[in-house]
Amino acid sequence: MDERNFTFMFYGLAAAWAILAAYVVYLGAREGKIRRQLENLRRMLEERDKT
């Protein structure tokens, strides 16, 4: 019982941080995607302005 009690405590804490970390990773991925889109659009507009 005590053994399991202890492992489950760690599972719980690990799970909490894992979810938070997963969200932050997801945020980072989205950040990259949005930045790339922004770059692409800016470049497109610049090229249009030149011509």
Added chain:
Amino acid sequence: MGTRNKLIYLLAALGGLLVIRNLYVILLQFPDEAAQGAIYRIMFFHVPCWFICFTAFLAAGVASILYLWKRRMVFDNVAVSAVEIGVVFTATGLVTGSIWARVIWGIWWTWDPRLTWAFITLLVYLGYLMLRRAIDDPTERAKNSAVLCIFAFVSVVITYKAIDWWRTQHPGAVLSFRTGGGNIEPAWEMMLLWNFLALGLIAAAVLLIRLNQEQVRREVDGLRRRVHEL
């Protein structure tokens, strides 16, 4: 590096340090609880997670009201960011609670009013995030999701009050401002509040990141419209 980025790093660093300090005290200095053993330590995260979740949804509700009143897009940004953070912390709250329940109650889940309402709240706010994806026009999206966000907050209130309204299997309130004190060891109550602060700092940092993102996204949308016009 802009001031806002500095602030994000500062908040995250403070939150992180505080979490490490709290973990040290919780794991190494606090004794096991008499009845529950080691597992009760999950509560130091479970309970603050729900505080953050309630705070985030409250902030989203207030931001939604402000949006409908002032019609400034920044309030819409705050609302969606806060809801996302609220959803993440609802998920952590449910998972940590579930793991605790597996040890103490012997089951992962029971249809107890508090648990049921917490789950409903999660569904309602997931619906909010889905609604946002379904509307293309930014003003229309901001307006309609703000209305939904105000409705959704009813479920948060019910979740919060569920332990008072029904006889639940879920443990009752622990903090002194609700119980009048004496339900919990003072050092543990302080630790709950410390962890609330630590998670709050981290949540605030994430909120600022998310807000930045929402602004950049609006910029992208604006540029895209210009490209289409050309």
Added chain:
Amino acid sequence: MRFLRQAGTIAVKDLKAELRTKEAINASLSFALVILLLFSFAFDPTAEQTREISGGLLWLVFAFAGALILNRSFSREQANDCLDILVASPVSGAALFIGKAVANAILILAVEVVCLPVFGVFYNITWTKRPWWLLLVLVLATWGLTVIGTMFSALTVNLRLRELMLPVLVYPMMIPSLMAAMQLTTLLIAGEPVTGEDIVWLRLLIGFDIIFTALGIGLVETVLVN
């Protein structure tokens, strides 16, 4: 007074339009009967067990069948830009909302009144032990479902994915009223009085009706006006 007259006009208009075509109510009624039939496959209905879960079964039927009516409530006005004209007319958004909600509530109540005896016959249930209490619960809970449904029908009317989004949004929000209605209906069908601890369900039902009606009246104008 003006408000009530306007709301009344809208309600009568909606009811007339519905009775002329009977589109929504026919669909809703036959859908309700299909679900009632399907339940007989899900479990082997002995009267005793069925009575214990009767509230839950009935309100599931009502919620699913009612959603068909609620779905049509605002989308019906999209043809010929009727909705824009209604919004531009001197009828206030709140009156429009209440009128539509009343019409929907009457239609859903009609479906419920047909379903109850059918349910009683199919599953051998005497549901008439406390008819007036049951009627009260039916009216209160139906109003709760209807205000939320009507509000969300307005909220999603311009959406591409309206048919998909409405159920996802509306059912979780309906749960407060549904939950109370299920508990009370089970009690009343068993013939027990609503006393002691069960009063809390009645209070919740009335409380949610008031809260959601107030939110609906307050917010519907912002939803409808672009």
